[in-house]
Amino acid sequence: MKAARPLPEYLVRRYQGWKATTYSDNRAWYRTLAAEGQHPRAMVISCCDSRVHVTSIFGADSGEFFIHRNIANLVPPYNPDGDHHGTSAALEYAVTALKVAHVIVLGHSSCGGVAGCNAMCSGQAPELESKTSFVGTWLNILRPGYERVADLPDDKRVAALEKEAVLVSLENLASFPFVKEAMDKGTLSIHGLWNNIGEGTLDMYDADEGKFVQI
Amino acid sequence: MKAARPLPEYLVRRYQGWKATTYSDNRAWYRTLAAEGQHPRAMVISCCDSRVHVTSIFGADSGEFFIHRNIANLVPPYNPDGDHHGTSAALEYAVTALKVAHVIVLGHSSCGGVAGCNAMCSGQAPELESKTSFVGTWLNILRPGYERVADLPDDKRVAALEKEAVLVSLENLASFPFVKEAMDKGTLSIHGLWNNIGEGTLDMYDADEGKFVQI
Amino acid sequence: MKAARPLPEYLVRRYQGWKATTYSDNRAWYRTLAAEGQHPRAMVISCCDSRVHVTSIFGADSGEFFIHRNIANLVPPYNPDGDHHGTSAALEYAVTALKVAHVIVLGHSSCGGVAGCNAMCSGQAPELESKTSFVGTWLNILRPGYERVADLPDDKRVAALEKEAVLVSLENLASFPFVKEAMDKGTLSIHGLWNNIGEGTLDMYDADEGKFVQI
Amino acid sequence: MKAARPLPEYLVRRYQGWKATTYSDNRAWYRTLAAEGQHPRAMVISCCDSRVHVTSIFGADSGEFFIHRNIANLVPPYNPDGDHHGTSAALEYAVTALKVAHVIVLGHSSCGGVAGCNAMCSGQAPELESKTSFVGTWLNILRPGYERVADLPDDKRVAALEKEAVLVSLENLASFPFVKEAMDKGTLSIHGLWNNIGEGTLDMYDADEGKFVQI
Numbered sequence: 001m002k003a004a005r006p007l008p009e010y011l012v013r014r015y016q017g018w019k020a021t022t023y024s025d026n027r028a029w030y031r032t033l034a035a036e037g038q039h040p041r042a043m044v045i046s047c048c049d050s051r052v053h054v055t056s057i058f059g060a061d062s063g064e065f066f067i068h069r070n071i072a073n074l075v076p077p078y079n080p081d082g083d084h085h086g087t088s089a090a091l092e093y094a095v096t097a098l099k100v101a102h103v104i105v106l107g108h109s110s111c112g113g114v115a116g117c118n119a120m121c122s123g124q125a126p127e128l129e130s131k132t133s134f135v136g137t138w139l140n141i142l143r144p145g146y147e148r149v150a151d152l153p154d155d156k157r158v159a160a161l162e163k164e165a166v167l168v169s170l171e172n173l174a175s176f177p178f179v180k181e182a183m184d185k186g187t188l189s190i191h192g193l194w195n196n197i198g199e200g201t202l203d204m205y206d207a208d209e210g211k212f213v214q215i
Numbered sequence: 216m217k218a219a220r221p222l223p224e225y226l227v228r229r230y231q232g233w234k235a236t237t238y239s240d241n242r243a244w245y246r247t248l249a250a251e252g253q254h255p256r257a258m259v260i261s262c263c264d265s266r267v268h269v270t271s272i273f274g275a276d277s278g279e280f281f282i283h284r285n286i287a288n289l290v291p292p293y294n295p296d297g298d299h300h301g302t303s304a305a306l307e308y309a310v311t312a313l314k315v316a317h318v319i320v321l322g323h324s325s326c327g328g329v330a331g332c333n334a335m336c337s338g339q340a341p342e343l344e345s346k347t348s349f350v351g352t353w354l355n356i357l358r359p360g361y362e363r364v365a366d367l368p369d370d371k372r373v374a375a376l377e378k379e380a381v382l383v384s385l386e387n388l389a390s391f392p393f394v395k396e397a398m399d400k401g402t403l404s405i406h407g408l409w410n411n412i413g414e415g416t417l418d419m420y421d422a423d424e425g426k427f428v429q430i
Numbered sequence: 431m432k433a434a435r436p437l438p439e440y441l442v443r444r445y446q447g448w449k450a451t452t453y454s455d456n457r458a459w460y461r462t463l464a465a466e467g468q469h470p471r472a473m474v475i476s477c478c479d480s481r482v483h484v485t486s487i488f489g490a491d492s493g494e495f496f497i498h499r500n501i502a503n504l505v506p507p508y509n510p511d512g513d514h515h516g517t518s519a520a521l522e523y524a525v526t527a528l529k530v531a532h533v534i535v536l537g538h539s540s541c542g543g544v545a546g547c548n549a550m551c552s553g554q555a556p557e558l559e560s561k562t563s564f565v566g567t568w569l570n571i572l573r574p575g576y577e578r579v580a581d582l583p584d585d586k587r588v589a590a591l592e593k594e595a596v597l598v599s600l601e602n603l604a605s606f607p608f609v610k611e612a613m614d615k616g617t618l619s620i621h622g623l624w625n626n627i628g629e630g631t632l633d634m635y636d637a638d639e640g641k642f643v644q645i
Numbered sequence: 646m647k648a649a650r651p652l653p654e655y656l657v658r659r660y661q662g663w664k665a666t667t668y669s670d671n672r673a674w675y676r677t678l679a680a681e682g683q684h685p686r687a688m689v690i691s692c693c694d695s696r697v698h699v700t701s702i703f704g705a706d707s708g709e710f711f712i713h714r715n716i717a718n719l720v721p722p723y724n725p726d727g728d729h730h731g732t733s734a735a736l737e738y739a740v741t742a743l744k745v746a747h748v749i750v751l752g753h754s755s756c757g758g759v760a761g762c763n764a765m766c767s768g769q770a771p772e773l774e775s776k777t778s779f780v781g782t783w784l785n786i787l788r789p790g791y792e793r794v795a796d797l798p799d800d801k802r803v804a805a806l807e808k809e810a811v812l813v814s815l816e817n818l819a820s821f822p823f824v825k826e827a828m829d830k831g832t833l834s835i836h837g838l839w840n841n842i843g844e845g846t847l848d849m850y851d852a853d854e855g856k857f858v859q860i
Binding site for chain 4: 460486
């Protein structure tokens, strides 16, 4: 792999700082984690967005959350066709091998992926509709959510679609047989959240109310 | 989405603690991030494993890294077939929309995904070879790496395969036309790392030496 | 004490979150508690097990329960030999200095200590029978309970022994003169509970029925 | 056990509330904990005092901390004499069976046990010096700490002795061979904290500075 380059020096220095402080102060725990393996309580599915780090929001310890991050925190529908499905593989591993007790889908405001889906579905982004656009084909997962908010005025539609990204993912989660089975047995529960980046608020989907409510 | 459940109370309390401290102390920056969007310098592709949080190792700020996490930090080969490819979509978005300057692949020790690939490829995990195993079909991405280390004795093979997971991903990265183009223009560089969880060490792939060297 | 290490950073952050929320919202009460001292209504004796937090189950306020936690929620027999007896000291302080009105012994399912006692008493854990095993000598307190369930088949014996751990402790409680005296005066009552962790149920010892009944 | 009484009704009602809310919302996790066992990161040794609940201060999850609570958060010296040593048993189980990575000793202000030790050691509490006083013999563990602060004026001595209770415990911890061994291997670290109840502050023992510093 000739093309690989050295790590930028500022990251080397930061790593060395971490090694001398955080790692050094927690060596015993890192060694236990290495020797005993991980036993995370929850899987979190969140966006790749650099502004949303779930470990910060929830003061998470190393070993606490199994975290999958993709564009717009989407879970595709169950489709065991033998192709490479990274999200489905992460979900299967978390539920069947690690036996996590929770799957938490965390959406957020100002999501570029969701904005792209809105543009695509409303005909303003033909480049995303090309079969060769990975982003466009990925965001197609959210199209059923778009249909439910298509009639909203422009200024409200994107915010509503960010929450649909959480709901569509929760719906698709339940289409996986191993998720359904664990939920039926009472060993797995699923949760929907949406974070407003600028305000620092967190909304939780309330199934009884049928809407998101601020915590 | 009737099945969604309330968030566990201890996470609500921890979130409220974060809101009153980290968020409150950094409100101006979160508002800027919300208003101006993200401008991350690097995309990081790492494992979902709960023991490896790249934001910790590199002291990352909000807004700094665009992070994709999947099982075994794998990048599949370029394959624009119109299906949902979460990793390829995240890569495309990072390189073409966000124009990140680096893609960093971060592997790690004691990786359950890599151990599963080794078991599958050496014929000890027939359940992963089933077409309906998402984990198995996902780990097939790493099969070319397995072929290169297949002759090693058992006790060395898994560790070698963890590093192959980084190298195969770097190779596959370069198969994406938009990655190749950005690398050729000099606007993107790619990097391979491997973290020993228990020892806290970080090895970097050195293209000149053709091997990983400890930082 | 050269060997002490700094607190892990994630706990520092969580503490700071608590300080800014729970403490800040209840400052007046914490200050009163500091100035006026504690006046707990009950002492609770429960297991160290990380899965059983009595403050959660009973929604306990700060200042409400004086809590002693040890392996398998055991109370040793009265034995004033001048040695260090942590459980007896806690009991003496609660009953004679704090004058609590209740002592509640709370057992639980899947108790590692009780399972160890069963293994030891049935001859399957010689390492616990060593005089240098603190765990083994501690679990000897429960041996009279083992004798009462020794004839049960294996699959029922451990569950029965978990309840014996509560009963033996209640019996030993009554062997302390200051406990007996307070009970005789009608200023103290004692209670036995057993919590099924997985099912969330709570069984209470019913002295009239002579058995545990689910609440 | 004829003397056991029914649980006070207000606790029955609170338990039922917990069952319908916290347990119900977290059933999956409680079932996982029951089936998979506990894997706590840390053992905490704190006081029975009803005003100091470590799970609150650190936003702890069920399954996170193995908690031993006794009078004045004391660890006795290593003394494998075959008697019942509850603290030593809890420590042995945490370090050798659960393989926790941290032992945290948490002291606190206004500690009745520490005040009692001060009274006893300065000759003002002859009843505690009786061999039949469990509290007095237990508090004797702290006598070496008293010697180090005996010359301080009365108004400063008790506060200093509260911190000595943490230091003596840390020193005694290191006298246990299995603790020493795990520390030497780098799989266990020990930590000293002191909580001011009224102010909500937390002081950490800094081994480099040789004193407690506020976080």
